Amino acid sequence: xxxxxxxxxxxxxxxxxxxxxxxxxxxxxxxxxxxxxxxxxxxxxxxxxxxxxxxxxxxxxxxxxxxxxxxxxxxxxxxxxxxxxxxxxxxxxxxxxxxxxxxxxxxxxxxxxxxxxxxxxxxxxxxxxxxxxxxxxxxxxxxxxxxxxxxxxxxxxxxxxxxxxxxxxxxxxxxxxxxxxxxxxxxxxxxxxxxxxxxxxxxxxxxxxxxxxxxxxxxxxxxxxxxxxxxxxxxxxxxxxxxxxxxxxxxxxxxxxxxxxxxxxxxxxxxxxxxxxxxxxxxxxxxxxxxxxxxxxxxxxxxxxxxxxxxxxxxxxxxxxxxxxxxxxxxxxxxxxxxxxxxxxxxxxxxxxxxxxxxxxxxxxxxxxxxxxxxxxxxxxxxxxxxxxxxxxxxxxxxxxxxxxxxxxxxxxxxxxxxxxxxxxxxxxxxxxxxxxxxxxxxxxxxxxxxxxxxxxxxxxxxxxxxxxxxxxx
RNA sequence: GCCAGGGUAGCUCAGUUGGUUAGAGCACCGGAUUCAUAAACCGGCGAUCGUGGGUUCGACCCCCACCCCUGGUACCA
Numbered sequence: 001x002x003x004x005x006x007x008x009x010x011x012x013x014x015x016x017x018x019x020x021x022x023x024x025x026x027x028x029x030x031x032x033x034x035x036x037x038x039x040x041x042x043x044x045x046x047x048x049x050x051x052x053x054x055x056x057x058x059x060x061x062x063x064x065x066x067x068x069x070x071x072x073x074x075x076x077x078x079x080x081x082x083x084x085x086x087x088x089x090x091x092x093x094x095x096x097x098x099x100x101x102x103x104x105x106x107x108x109x110x111x112x113x114x115x116x117x118x119x120x121x122x123x124x125x126x127x128x129x130x131x132x133x134x135x136x137x138x139x140x141x142x143x144x145x146x147x148x149x150x151x152x153x154x155x156x157x158x159x160x161x162x163x164x165x166x167x168x169x170x171x172x173x174x175x176x177x178x179x180x181x182x183x184x185x186x187x188x189x190x191x192x193x194x195x196x197x198x199x200x201x202x203x204x205x206x207x208x209x210x211x212x213x214x215x216x217x218x219x220x221x222x223x224x225x226x227x228x229x230x231x232x233x234x235x236x237x238x239x240x241x242x243x244x245x246x247x248x249x250x251x252x253x254x255x256x257x258x259x260x261x262x263x264x265x266x267x268x269x270x271x272x273x274x275x276x277x278x279x280x281x282x283x284x285x286x287x288x289x290x291x292x293x294x295x296x297x298x299x300x301x302x303x304x305x306x307x308x309x310x311x312x313x314x315x316x317x318x319x320x321x322x323x324x325x326x327x328x329x330x331x332x333x334x335x336x337x338x339x340x341x342x343x344x345x346x347x348x349x350x351x352x353x354x355x356x357x358x359x360x361x362x363x364x365x366x367x368x369x370x371x372x373x374x375x376x377x378x379x380x381x382x383x384x385x386x387x388x389x390x391x392x393x394x395x396x397x398x399x400x401x402x403x404x405x406x407x408x409x410x411x412x413x414x415x416x417x418x419x420x421x422x423x424x425x426x427x428x429x430x431x432x433x434x435x436x437x438x439x440x441x442x443x444x445x446x447x448x449x450x451x452x453x454x455x456x457x458x459x460x461x462x463x464x465x466x467x468x469x470x471x472x473x474x
Numbered sequence: 475g476c477c478a479g480g481g482u483a484g485c486u487c488a489g490u491u492g493g494u495u496a497g498a499g500c501a502c503c504g505g506a507u508u509c510a511u512a513a514a515c516c517g518g519c520g521a522u523c524g525u526g527g528g529u530u531c532g533a534c535c536c537c538c539a540c541c542c543c544u545g546g547u548a549c550c551a
Contacts, residue, residue: 365509
């Protein structure tokens with residue numbers, strides 16, 4: 001039996017189309033998944049759609065269509081983006097899936113309930129009728145009004161909800177995270193969560209009335225008047241997608257998750273709420289949480305009001321999935337906000353892909369063609385330190401190691417000047433270069449799968465020159 | 475306000491336990507070359523290391539103050 005590796009992306013809200021930030025996360029997760037497949041592990045990559053959020057209901061209302069139709073349509077946009085990026089989701093679990101996800105989430109609820117961690121309590125908060133949402137005082141302007149509806153007074157509203165005893169798990173969580181039994185990467189995020197945990201936890205509300213939820217979402221077991229609050233069921237997509245509550249065999253095989261990949265904005269839900277729910281239900285905890293940062297566009301945060309939300313699809317159409325993957329993996333730090341700009345993209349494309357990788361492959365292929373070189377069987381070994389960097393999620397450094405090979409090969413060609421030599425003299429030199437190219441192709445597989453495949457094909461059997469992998473842009 | 479992490483060449487970043495002229499890639503300029511996508515290779519330009527003090531024989535690296543940026547500071551109901 002191969003070792004299993006279960007990895008997930010975050011489950012995005014589907015109240016809008018995906019943007020370049022989603023592409024970043026998809027590509028990171030896919031790269032890790034592909035890498036583990038190459039290590040010979042049995043891998044499942046799950047993504048999905050958080051469809052039960054009230055945001056979706058409102059967005060559907062605005063669009064004037066049924067909520068279900070709306071989320072189905074948007075979920076497809078995310079799946080389409082993944083496909084266009086060469087990202088292979090083995091499972092895409094929808095939150096509105098009544099056949100599997102509903103009973104699964106209700107099961108989680110019941111397990112927590114059996115353990116005595118769910119209780120009813122009334123919640124009092126400031127409610128904006130216009131937004132149909134509660135706000136905390138900090139979220140309001142200096143007049144105490146919400147920003148969407150200035151001039152409108154907020155109501156103090158009271159509502160009975162089910163609460164989860166988060167406070168009960170404070171010490172256990174601190175221990176689990178401190179000891180890395182649930183490992184949070186990078187370290188500064190771990191510290192941030194620990195300081196949050198140590199500041200003391202309050203219980204959280206995990207249900208809404210039907211009225212507030214607009215009758216949308218997973219019903220609370222044995223209470224027809226309430227729906228499960230979206231975070232409780234959205235997190236459970238990680239389990240409902242692999243059989244929890246509907247296929248125990250499957251669930252047993254894959255759970256716990258070996259890795260959750262998420263953005264910094266939702267770390268609390270994944271580092272605190274999620275493990276607490278699982279502890280309460282007496283289920284195994286995920287092993288690792290990798291937290292990436294955000295992308296800015298032209299140095300600014302993406303926002304609808306600024307109007308700079310960047311759609312990656314046209315970019316993929318024009319330059320190919322691997323060009324976009326390369327930028328996101330090699331030129332965006334995994335642990336710091338990265339920037340995306342069209343100029344920078346073009347610069348990187350020309351310097352690294354066209355002039356670097358593409359040109360090296362072209363020149364070696366041509367020389368091999370001229371001297372009738374046949375490729376030997378590739379040896380498929382990882383570059384020095386690549387495994388180390390991958391273990392630390394340093395995709396940019398891992399790729400840097402591959403590019404080191406490219407530069408060395410280019411340098412060697414210039415020194416050896418194979419074009420001045422006879423076929424007999426040049427043969428060992430070219431064979432050496434072919435080995436290097438094959439090594440580059442193999443190491444590229446997790447990052448640029450399509451390109452790796454092309455090179456592997458070109459450098460097997462009789463080697464011939466071909467069209468440029470990455471045509472230079474003017 | 476408090477907590478955490480940052481401010482190093484035009485841009486993105488490296489800089490080990492403080493120690494000779496602070497590094498790399500990209501961009502830019504020049505040389506040389508042709509196997510290659512006017513690509514590769516070689517060389518050059520380019521940093522008072524946020525500011526002001528201090529410790530030390532010696533600090534980008536330690537201490538103090540200040541300025542600026544980012545994230546967190548929860549029933550995101």
